[in-house]
Amino acid sequence: MSDVSMKGKGLGSLGAGLRQYGMGVALIVIFLVFSALSGGKNFTPMNINNLVMQNSYVVILAVGMLLCIITGNVDLSVGSVVAFTGAISATLILNMKLPIAAAVPAVLLLGLVIGMWQGIFIAFLKVPPFIVTLANMLLFRGLTMLVLRGQTKGPLPGGYTLIGAGYLPTWPVSVGGTSFDMFSAAAGILASLLVILGEVRSIRSRKKYNFAVPSLPATLAKLGVIVFLINFFTLRLAVYQGLPFVLSVMLGLILLYTFFTNRMVIGRYVYAVGGNIKAAALSGIKTQKVMFWVYANMGLLSALAGIVLSARNASATPKAGDGFELDAIASCYIGGASAYGGTGTVTGAVIGALIMGILNNGMSLIGWSVDMQRVVKGLVLLGAVTIDLLNRKKKR
Numbered sequence: 001m002s003d004v005s006m007k008g009k010g011l012g013s014l015g016a017g018l019r020q021y022g023m024g025v026a027l028i029v030i031f032l033v034f035s036a037l038s039g040g041k042n043f044t045p046m047n048i049n050n051l052v053m054q055n056s057y058v059v060i061l062a063v064g065m066l067l068c069i070i071t072g073n074v075d076l077s078v079g080s081v082v083a084f085t086g087a088i089s090a091t092l093i094l095n096m097k098l099p100i101a102a103a104v105p106a107v108l109l110l111g112l113v114i115g116m117w118q119g120i121f122i123a124f125l126k127v128p129p130f131i132v133t134l135a136n137m138l139l140f141r142g143l144t145m146l147v148l149r150g151q152t153k154g155p156l157p158g159g160y161t162l163i164g165a166g167y168l169p170t171w172p173v174s175v176g177g178t179s180f181d182m183f184s185a186a187a188g189i190l191a192s193l194l195v196i197l198g199e200v201r202s203i204r205s206r207k208k209y210n211f212a213v214p215s216l217p218a219t220l221a222k223l224g225v226i227v228f229l230i231n232f233f234t235l236r237l238a239v240y241q242g243l244p245f246v247l248s249v250m251l252g253l254i255l256l257y258t259f260f261t262n263r264m265v266i267g268r269y270v271y272a273v274g275g276n277i278k279a280a281a282l283s284g285i286k287t288q289k290v291m292f293w294v295y296a297n298m299g300l301l302s303a304l305a306g307i308v309l310s311a312r313n314a315s316a317t318p319k320a321g322d323g324f325e326l327d328a329i330a331s332c333y334i335g336g337a338s339a340y341g342g343t344g345t346v347t348g349a350v351i352g353a354l355i356m357g358i359l360n361n362g363m364s365l366i367g368w369s370v371d372m373q374r375v376v377k378g379l380v381l382l383g384a385v386t387i388d389l390l391n392r393k394k395k396r
Contacts, residue, residue, distance in 0.1 A: 034362030055357030064301035072341025082321030085306030115299020154315025164311030188234030274341030
């Protein structure tokens with residue numbers, strides 16, 4: 001093979017790799033654009049901290065929503081379930097004087113039961129998920145109003161607010177007269193090493209089973225983007241108050257669900273159901289159980305997001321979670337999940353959630369109204385779904 005053809009092949013592989021991980025690059029570009037428009041306000045450590053905390057619940061919901069979207073469906077009730085579980089959490093702690101250590105598991109269990117309630121209608125009674133979750137969106141929003149009686153309930157105790165607004169222990173060191181948290185910096189380096197090690201193991205596993213392996217330039221580009229993002233956030237947080245507690249919750253979920261979707265058989269079943277539910281059933285997969293547990297899982301993560309949101313606000317409000325379902329769905333589509341099911345990754349959903357968060361944050365910093373922000377987010381979502389549709393047509 002000639003040198004020219006080899007170069008063409010290498011450039012083609014690099015292009016494919018860059019397209020595959022293009023949303024990570026888009027995340028950086030969008031951040032830089034808003035940095036220029038806001039005069040660098042979004043680069044401040046305080047804003048980076050706010051960006052993480054304000055979007056923690058969107059990331060949590062996006063991880064759960066991804067599984068629903070992989071099956072070819074969505075869950076429109078998550079925002080209302082977030083509000084309802086937050087209201088129940090505040091009621092248990094403030095009115096019933098339940099200890100935080102007991103209230104949190106109780107609310108998570110409630111979220112699981114809510115998800116199972118929806119799963120029964122969707123998986124076993126064959127009611128379309130759109131109708132079931134739309135009905136429950138109205139149901140749980142109404143129940144939230146009844147529980148809170150239309151009023152905000154708070155303030156919640158400090159031990160509870162630690163979940164959404166607290167920080168991990170720090171290791172402060174003075175650098176040039178500025179306090180710097182070495183624990184945050186070390187965490188960023190460790191996370192980068194784990195990402196690199198995971199990629200090396202993934203490549204070895206692919207080679208072992210004769211699967212296609214990305215080119216070296218594409219792999220380096222992917223790792224470069226991920227490592228840069230990790231250390232950018234951790235170093236900025238290191239000069240503020242350290243790593244938010246909720247960040248550890250998000251990272252734990254990302255690792256857990258990445259392992260679930262990539263390494264576990266049940267995770268493969270979810271993709272199979274989304275790819276072709278009839279073929280999956282014929283191959284022996286219990287498709288009803290898969291759908292049931294996908295929505296049960298969404299209820300559990302919605303309750304977790306409700307706890308995090310009420311902890312960050314130190315209160316439960318009737319309007320909490322308003323529009324969260326749209327942000328979660330948009331995050332998955334922007335991150336590469338297909339509107340037709342069968343495709344999507346946890347990493348992509350998280351990157352999509354961060355893009356949505358940066359858009360919200362950046363537009364707020366430059367003074368755009370909430371109405372204008374919705375216009376932009378709507379256009380971004382429409383563009384992401386249109387690109388997915390066009391890509392599917394090209395592959396046919």
